[in-house]
Amino acid sequence: MLSGGLDSATCLAIASQSYEVHALTIDYGSKHSKEQESAKALVAYFNVSSHTILKVDLNAIGGSSLTDENIKLDQGKKFEEIGKEIPSSYVPARNMTFLSLAMGLAEVVKAEKIFIGANSVDYSGYPDCRPEFFESFQKTAELGTKTGVDGKPVMIKSPLLHLTKAKIIRKGTELGVPYELTWTCYSGGVKACGKCEACLLRLEGFREAGINDPVEYEN
Amino acid sequence: MLSGGLDSATCLAIASQSYEVHALTIDYGSKHSKEQESAKALVAYFNVSSHTILKVDLNAIGGSSLTDENIKLDQGKKFEEIGKEIPSSYVPARNMTFLSLAMGLAEVVKAEKIFIGANSVDYSGYPDCRPEFFESFQKTAELGTKTGVDGKPVMIKSPLLHLTKAKIIRKGTELGVPYELTWTCYSGGVKACGKCEACLLRLEGFREAGINDPVEYEN
Numbered sequence: 001m002l003s004g005g006l007d008s009a010t011c012l013a014i015a016s017q018s019y020e021v022h023a024l025t026i027d028y029g030s031k032h033s034k035e036q037e038s039a040k041a042l043v044a045y046f047n048v049s050s051h052t053i054l055k056v057d058l059n060a061i062g063g064s065s066l067t068d069e070n071i072k073l074d075q076g077k078k079f080e081e082i083g084k085e086i087p088s089s090y091v092p093a094r095n096m097t098f099l100s101l102a103m104g105l106a107e108v109v110k111a112e113k114i115f116i117g118a119n120s121v122d123y124s125g126y127p128d129c130r131p132e133f134f135e136s137f138q139k140t141a142e143l144g145t146k147t148g149v150d151g152k153p154v155m156i157k158s159p160l161l162h163l164t165k166a167k168i169i170r171k172g173t174e175l176g177v178p179y180e181l182t183w184t185c186y187s188g189g190v191k192a193c194g195k196c197e198a199c200l201l202r203l204e205g206f207r208e209a210g211i212n213d214p215v216e217y218e219n
Numbered sequence: 220m221l222s223g224g225l226d227s228a229t230c231l232a233i234a235s236q237s238y239e240v241h242a243l244t245i246d247y248g249s250k251h252s253k254e255q256e257s258a259k260a261l262v263a264y265f266n267v268s269s270h271t272i273l274k275v276d277l278n279a280i281g282g283s284s285l286t287d288e289n290i291k292l293d294q295g296k297k298f299e300e301i302g303k304e305i306p307s308s309y310v311p312a313r314n315m316t317f318l319s320l321a322m323g324l325a326e327v328v329k330a331e332k333i334f335i336g337a338n339s340v341d342y343s344g345y346p347d348c349r350p351e352f353f354e355s356f357q358k359t360a361e362l363g364t365k366t367g368v369d370g371k372p373v374m375i376k377s378p379l380l381h382l383t384k385a386k387i388i389r390k391g392t393e394l395g396v397p398y399e400l401t402w403t404c405y406s407g408g409v410k411a412c413g414k415c416e417a418c419l420l421r422l423e424g425f426r427e428a429g430i431n432d433p434v435e436y437e438n
Contacts, residue, residue, distance in 0.1 A: 054275075054279045055276045056276070057274045057275070058323070063323070090365055092324075092327055093320070094323070096322065096360065096363050097316060097319040100319050104277070104313070104316065107311040108311055130363075133363040136362050137363070139355050140355040140356050140358075143346065144352040145311065145315070146309055
């Protein structure tokens with residue numbers, strides 16, 4: 001599952017060490033759809049067998065600052081406040097929807113595993129990034145899919161789940177992830193805003209890792 | 220969740236007896252997208268507060284005779300064979316995807332419940348129509364959504380789950396469901412084919428119920 005952000009890029013690097021990769025990018029009508037260009041660039045950089053860009057119209061649901069024009073993005077939060085509560089950028093049932101779509105694709109391309117770059121340490125506080133959610137989803141998928149019923153379930157792997165952002169960046173740097181190709185900012189501008197929760201988490205991660213963030217930020 | 224078929228129409232009639240209804244129809248690129256016209260007609264017939272038609276491009280995944288041009292629909296199966304194994308019309312991870320989308324919408328419109336017209340008695344043998352799948356999905360949704368984490372989970376109701384097709388039709392007839400407005404056939408023709416598993420289950424249900432099916436069939 002490749003959004004085009006820092007985490008999914010690192011996850012792609014990890015997966016492609018050991019597996020033939022079928023990348024899935026979901027175009028859900030978010031304000032920062034620029035990340036799809038990053039997904040394409042990452043696919044071109046890594047050796048990927050196929051890249052599916054799948055449209056799902058989450059604007060028809062809305063309810064999030066990422067999918068509803070009328071809901072304002074949080075910018076300028078204190079770093080310490082991030083992840084304490086569910087933010088306005090929470091997209092209702094997003095990971096459940098996206099993992100379900102990934103499960104469908106995995107069955108069709110006969111994938112053994114789904115790699116998702118979710119993270120529950122330095123993260124925005126989304127309930128669908130927590131280990132207990134992924135464990136439960138795995139069970140549900142085994143009951144609701146052909147491969148699950150056939151006893152050959154597609155396994156969900158989240159190798160970044162327990163890593164801090166700094167550790168993710170260090171690991172990705174070792175693996176040669178081209179972070180200059182990734183896109184993290186939620187705000188939809190030409191340069192990254194440096195103020196939304198996604199930018200703040202990224203910037204702090206690079207700072208703590210002692211690595212230069214190659215992406216350009218607004219002043 | 221309103222596909223426009225017999226089961227979801229009956230489910231809508233049940234839900235609208237006790238609840239303000241926000242209908243959700245998912246346009247997933249199936250060959251029988253004609254059912255969406257039925258969904259609209261049913262929404263006009265019943266008193267519905269909103270109707271969301273949400274596009275999700277399952278053609279990008281394929282893997283089913285409903286979503287992939289190159290996979291042939293089963294027609295002319297023996298009635299006794301239906302439901303014995305997972306048929307070619309199985310859409311990988313469909314109900315998981317659709318329920319996730321419904322969960323997202325439910326959070327936004329502040330719905331208490333999701334009604335789904337799934338049926339595990341006279342059905343096609345889909346793993347994601349079984350009670351154990353719905354129970355597990357409920358738990359996963361409670362872990363992965365804001366309403367779940369807040370202790371006010373959206374509850375999934377499947378009032379038809381343990382009914383035979385004949386009982387569903389009798390119940391719907393009592394409730395005044397306009398079955399002439401529904402669409403069941405998978406084949407994508409102008410009239411129902413009468414040969415696909417969906418038509419066979421429907422026809423047998425009406426026969427057993429002793430009620431005339433008002434829909435026109437090819438000869």
